[in-house]
Amino acid sequence: MAERWILAIDLGNGGPKVGVVTLGGEIAATSFEPVSVEIGLDGTATQDPLEWWNALVAAARTAIAASSFAGDDLHAVAVTGQWGTTVCVDADGQPVGQAILWADTRGGKYSAKLVGGPVSVQGYAPQ
Known part of the structure; x- marks a missing residue:
């Protein structure tokens, strides 16, 4: 039987981190692509959802190309993202704008x- 793979995706503030991992947890390849963050003096903190995509x-193409993963062997996709980010859509x-x-x-x-x-959020103290 061919190795079964998981495509793991973490969309963090700095950009997506993608890994190709076996079901047993062995990391075959990883990749990261940076994205920009717009920070304003008025408290603005936004990103472009299309830049994320x-x-x-x-990042996914790079990680897949660096592994022996074949599309038919994909068993799961695991995705995690930023905490509490809002994307308005049509x-x-x-x-329809920045996230x-x-x-x-x-x-x-x-x-x-x-x-x-x-308002107090445990673990976060804006400056």
């Missing part, structure tokens, strides 16, 4: 008003 496709599922990242603090004053004070 292009980087993800490039009726066709296409992004608003979990680190975007522009809504902080509204959240504070709703809860009666500063």
Whole structure:
């Protein structure tokens, strides 16, 4: 029987990390493609979802090419992504603008008003 593979994808703030892994956990190949982050003085933290997609496709192709993985041997795809990022889409599922990242603090004053004070998220302290 041919080796069965998992395509593992982690879409982090810096860009997608892609791995080709056996069911037993052996890493055959990995790849990373950086993406840009727009940070503004007003608390803006955004990224372009289409840049994510292009980087993800490039990273996946690189990792697959560097392994002995064949398409028929794919057993699973595992995907994880950024915490609390919002992508607004149109009726066709296409992004209508930049993705608003979990680190975007522009809504902080509204959240504070709703809860009666500063909002605390364990493990994260914006500067």
